[in-house]
Amino acid sequence: xxxxxxxxxxxxxxxxxxxxxxxxxSFNLPLRVLRIAIAGDLHGSWFPHDxxxxxxxxxxxxxxxxxxxxxxxxxxxxxxxxxxxxxVILGNHDRGHDHSGELIKTQMKLLGQRDCGWKxxxxxxxxxxVVGARPFSAGGGYYxxxxxxxxxxxxxxxxxVQRIVSAASKVPQDAPLILLxxxxxxxxxxxxxxxxxxxxxxxxxxWGDKDLMIxxxxxxxxxxxxxxVFGHTHHQLRRNLGYRSxxxxxxxxxxxxxxxxxxxxxxxxxxxxxxxxxxxxxxxKELKHVSHRWFRSDAxxxxxxxxxxx
Numbered sequence: 001x002x003x004x005x006x007x008x009x010x011x012x013x014x015x016x017x018x019x020x021x022x023x024x025x026s027f028n029l030p031l032r033v034l035r036i037a038i039a040g041d042l043h044g045s046w047f048p049h050d051x052x053x054x055x056x057x058x059x060x061x062x063x064x065x066x067x068x069x070x071x072x073x074x075x076x077x078x079x080x081x082x083x084x085x086x087x088v089i090l091g092n093h094d095r096g097h098d099h100s101g102e103l104i105k106t107q108m109k110l111l112g113q114r115d116c117g118w119k120x121x122x123x124x125x126x127x128x129x130v131v132g133a134r135p136f137s138a139g140g141g142y143y144x145x146x147x148x149x150x151x152x153x154x155x156x157x158x159x160x161v162q163r164i165v166s167a168a169s170k171v172p173q174d175a176p177l178i179l180l181x182x183x184x185x186x187x188x189x190x191x192x193x194x195x196x197x198x199x200x201x202x203x204x205x206x207w208g209d210k211d212l213m214i215x216x217x218x219x220x221x222x223x224x225x226x227x228x229v230f231g232h233t234h235h236q237l238r239r240n241l242g243y244r245s246x247x248x249x250x251x252x253x254x255x256x257x258x259x260x261x262x263x264x265x266x267x268x269x270x271x272x273x274x275x276x277x278x279x280x281x282x283x284x285k286e287l288k289h290v291s292h293r294w295f296r297s298d299a300x301x302x303x304x305x306x307x308x309x310x
Contacts, residue, residue, distance in 0.1 A: 033288075034127055035059040036178075038278035040259035041067035041091065041231045046075050049297065051082065053275055056299035059084060061125045065231035065259050066091025066135075066182035071103050076110050085123040087116045087130050091182035091232060092138035092145070101150025104136065108151075116180060118160070120167040128282060129171040133181035133215070134160050139196065139207040139232055141186065157211050164215035169222055176226045176285050177219075184230035185213040188248060188256060192241050195248055195258045196230075199237040207233060216254070224252055226287045227280060231260035247290060247307035255308060257290055266294075274302050286310075 037059040039046075046068070054062065062082060066089045069075045079088065088111055096103045108115050113122040117135025136148045142157045155163075164179075171177050184196040186208035192199035196208035212228075219225055235244050235258070246258040259278035266274055274294040281289035290308040293301060 032284055034061070034125070034282045036061045036063060036128070036280045036282075038063045038065065038229055038257070038259045038280065040065055040261045040264055040276065040278060041093075041234065042069065042075065042264070043067055043093065043262060044069045044072060044075065045264055046078055049273075050275065051078065053295060053297065053299055054082065054084065057277075057295065059279075061085045061087070061123065061128065063130070063178070063180055063229060064088040065180065065229060067093040067231060067260075069093065071096030071098070071107070073106065073110065076107055080111065080114060085125040086114050087121040087123050087132070087180060088114050089117055089132050089180045089182050090115065090135045092136055095136045095145060095147040097147075099146045099150060101147055101152075104147055104151040118163040118167065120170050121180070127175065127285070128178060129175045130178045130180050131164065131167045131171065133164055133179060133183075133212045133230075134209060135182070137181070137183040137209055137232070139183035139209060140198075141210045157214075160211040161215045161218065164212065165218045165222075168215075168219040168225075171223065173223055174285065176282050176287065177223060179212070179216065179219075179225050179228045181209065181212055181228065181230040183207070183209045183212070183232040184228065184256060184258060185216055186210045187213045189245075192237055192239075193244050195245055195256055196233050197244070199233070199239065199241055199244070220252060220254075225254045226282075227290075228254060228256045229278075229280075230256075230258060233258060234260045234262040236262070246292070249308070255287060255290060257307070259292075261292060268302060272302075273297055 116132030121130035188195040190206040192204035198207040248256045261276045264276040279293045288310045292305040294303040
């Protein structure tokens, strides 16, 4: 299988895309390197194989960017069994079609502290702070679905911004900060191939979250976010438009990573199963490495698409 996330990155004045070659990386990492595995939009694709693979990879933490399923509680029950520190933001598909909001509440209760929507994540990895953006987002500026309103009440754009900023204000100044979202922020481009671009119909527009964009600008006055991780807009574009740019870095030094490689499972040319995780590494509290990785069942690295490697 030729992994579907291989593509040429575009450059602009504000955003610098970083690209690298196909390499097999060594897992003999020096001390003080913290490794985070990121599972892109699952859409039901999480099986015992994924759990076993994750245990072999043994990262220091795991992030899920949402769209786990269409409200399948079984997926969440599997995720909460992961013994590695784990945080989850829930996506628009996760709200299901229950307009009472009860399905949303059930999922949040089941996740417990692993759910970090609109709050500072609590996980057993104190060296890195994670703040969740607005949960159940479908992108497109700012919109709350009937399911979300039923579960949370009416939350204005300004109130959403304040929740994200307030959570970020609790992060220690010397700790790296990751913002975890389902939809990325507005401001990353309006082309179909932009990290949050609308590719499913014309015209191609910026489909990012406005509240997250404003929150990032406000948080930057407190401390610079190191990394914004999200999904929602899949890597392979619709309308036969090719592939999406999945990484950018702004003029303030914040990196943006779209982890939504869908489908996240496939086969290589020999028919062997491969599984995708996005992968980030921090060393001495600095973001040093970002990549998309495809692993064999034995946890060996079949392919790596390097996006940042300092």
